[in-house]
Amino acid sequence: MNTIKYNLVIVLLFISAIIFAQEKERAITLNGNIGLFYDTYNYSEQNYPTFRPRYLDNELRLNINATLQIGEYLSIPFGISISNQKTLYNLPELPEENLIDFIQNPRNNISINPEYKWIKGYLGTQTPSYSELTTGDTPIFGIGIELNPEKFIFSANYGLSQRAIESDLFLNIIGAYKQEILATRIGYGKIEGTKITLNFVKVKDDINSVINTPLYDTPIEGLTTSSLIELKIKEKLLFKTETAASIFTTNLNNSFSINNPTIESLNNIITINASSKGDISHVSSLDYISKKITVGGEIRYIGSGFVPVGYRNIEKDVLDYKIKSSFKLFKDKTSINGMFGIRRNNVKNTNLQSTKRVISNINVFSQVSETFSINANYSNFGFNNNEINNLIRIEMINNSFSLSPSYKFKSEKINHQINVNGSLNIFDQFDAISNSFVATKSKNLSLNYNLMFQEIPLNINFISLFFNNEMPLSTIKMSNYGTTVSYKFFDKKLSPSLGLNLSNITRDNFTTDHRFSIRFKAKYKITKKLQFNLSYRLNNYKYGSSRPNAITNEQRMQFAFLQKF
Template sequence: MEKKSIRFLCMFILSFFWFCASYAQEEEKEKSPVKLSGSIGFFYDYYYFYENNYSSFRPRYPENLLRLNAQVNLQLGKHFSIPFSVNVTNQKVLYNLPSLPEESALDYLQNPANNISINPKYKWAQAFIGTQTPLYSTLSTGDIPIFGAGIEINPGKFILSATFGKSQRAIEPNITLNIPGAYEQNIVAARIGVGKLEGSKFTINVVKIEDDLTSVNTAPIGVDPIEGFTISPYAEFKIFEKLKISTETAGSIYTSDLLNVGVIDAEFINDLADYITINASSTADFAHNSRIDWKGDTFQLGGEVKYVGPGFLPVGYRFIERDILDYKINTGLNLFKKKVNLTGSFGIRTNNLNDTKLSSSERVITNANLFAQVTEGFSINLNYSNFGFNNDASILNQRIELVNNSITVSPVYTWKNEKYNHLIAGNVALSSFEQFDVVSNAFAKAENSTYSLNYNLAFLKMPLQIGAQAIYLENQIPTGDFNMLNYGITSSYKLLDKKLTPSLGLNIAHIDMTGFTTDYRTSLHAKIAYKWTKKLTFKLQSRYSYFKYGTSRPNATLDQNRVQFSVQQRF
């Protein structure tokens, strides 16, 4: 193990036991206004493999993986708290490269593989420091992690939120190493309004994102620098106890290439040049989303309408489908004292509303789920979903038409006597996917069937559990069939006053593909968990797998072993 990994391991261990020591006097802390809650854990994974006649195999895990995860809240008195989250690793997963750039301490903290945040809170005010993902609304910002700082206050009915940070690190391009590179990307978001953050409110949301042209010495390959701005009034009201309405209309200006030298001769757009770069690659458009939900004890009903213009982009989201109009209905029903629950949704999505593409499309989305507690020991769950897509292209090679259907049936039966507790769970999943093939001028169909059965036996007079499971998978596609039969057994036992729990599992799989002989896989899983105290747990487990391939890989074998060790402390 390299020196850096050893130092990292030492840091993990020292930090872990420092927290354990700080929590040693539990009774005194309960009487103190200072309280610590949450958990902290250290994890180490070691993985190795050996292949024979399988030179193209790529390792499925890193050889040495170190992780420190902590979700802790420090409560100081009645109103002040400091929640902090630490998820760090020794892996540089930001880079999937033959050669890794050198990382500074700040680079390490900003690495998306790590998540470090401290969010002190006092009554109605909270600060955000480190990695965060601000969520304001569906048309402004909500899924871009950033490394920076922010604040959110809600005194009375006044709402103010603001955050800024880096959403993408700069990476220099390198043709030799096949590194396209990336610009540094910064984001600023804010909202102001009235109401309660977790209740009825009206806010104005503003988000701006911008690539820094000076962040790299050489322009990234095939990557254009961008800048965008979105503003949206958002309203959410709870009119009655069971009726909730939300509505949002958003406008955006988006420049897809800051290096574009073209100009737009439109005075109302050029007036915005003081706030955002405007050139021939800029677009401006709007979007709207409204939703209404009635949630009663027995009956639920809701509806949603969404329109997204072809030039609209909510810059606080990585991706959104544009030029669409959605209609959706959701419903739910609880009967017989909630022993029968039925939920369903139906939606239609139409695109190319403004004829900006060569063809239009229409999709139908349906989902229904039924859960029934038939008797005290028997329950069943049924689920059906349908997804359809088609366009109106008259030219054969532009025609798109597909239909996906799936149904799942999951019964569960339990019974017990004085000595044993039995559980049998089954699952049948059937799905079909049919798509128009423009080459053959006909529909191509793929079908998938999965059948599984699980049995678990718990001894009531001794701490022993035994389980057995079997899975059969059949996948039929035009190019050939794929079948797999997987079966296994597991067992666990508690020792030393139920503090020590060893468990063992064995699985065997047969895999068949059209035109080849059977592949075999044998897996052995051993695990030991020990509760040192009620809140301190040590775990050690090993997963060993042996693959013996048929004619799909002649004379090929593969051995894999993954050993995992963890220490977790709850507060």
């Protein structure tokens, strides 16, 4: 992989040098924005020692997104997003970082993507997206290139998807192997249109990248290859099909080999041992798309041993059937969208039980008049394991209904808008003890009223929410009331707003919890391209008898400078 990496670097530098030499005498422009953000947070608690803070005490972020345009064809978009956080989430502590570790950390995003006509390069953070069965959601830090002259397609990406972390049980550091991903594709057509491509993706952990073996982790290696066809059969008829195969080794330290000449011949490409598994998958879809009508269907099979190494997670050993449609009626003022699908798992009988899931959804929107519109939605989800024995029978049905009318009107000096949303969710689950279905019901009603004054820059908003959730062993009721007032001063350069919110939450037979929050926000345009933002929020939570005499107070203040250029 190192040889491939160095070759990609040389190719990118060579192409960039030629392009820059051709474009250097032409006009150069720089457009984009830069943002500097600082957040501070503190809290206090009474009779709640296990309270967990929701934010960092201090957080500093820098975001830069810009494009350097050199001449007519050469553009160099680049982005920088860095933070003083150690991780994106509340994960175990990491060891101290050097500069390279800081740049490569997934919490940061640093990328340069030069583009010249049909040539595009990737430097830094990138997420290769080739197809549904190969790679699409795993970010890497590395290098890549994409070529699409005429009808020729070629892409290659190489980089680090996980940096090495030494494990330390006493410091609560789980540890991880260094992991690299190589992805490439070649084909005919247009990357964003009709095409035929062959895709190849490989992932591998470096077992020598750490001294201490990571806790709860084994080194892996895998590859996925696929053929993808996307065709526009006619102007409105689209066909897509992909067939993929994968080999995945779950433990490179497994010492048991497989004595088979054919399998042993693959060891030049991927390490194969007793922990390895291989399988195939397939996805096909056909869609008819027009301005008035859309109809389509899809079939998807994912083998039990299939692993698309460029995706974090995927449900395996499933067979899906799905149809969908949409219609526009009454001069496009009414639209109807629907979907129905069935998913079966345990296709290869790798588990003791098989399950079937049915998913359906229909949505109707209608603009009845210039002032009134309504949206209705129904969805259904069913799940069962086809078992007669009640002791191991699993069956559940979920039905959701929602209705959302909207009405707007004008008075002499004020524009009014009223939005209402009501929803009902019913979840029925079979209970083996009572030999019957047990229902969980959730009801929700919300009201939103906006007043926008015509002669002065004043907006007032009122919201209310009522929620009731009834479960077999528990009940939750909540009411929420809030208002927000915003105004603009100094020729609309200063835009402050103040929001107040009160919530009452009742659980079972406990007395009610009360939560009050206040939020102040202000935006000030220093110049046409420079803006300062300020936000302050206070949350006060007084618990009822569920947590006697407990009180929490949270304060968060956020500052930001935003510059366009």
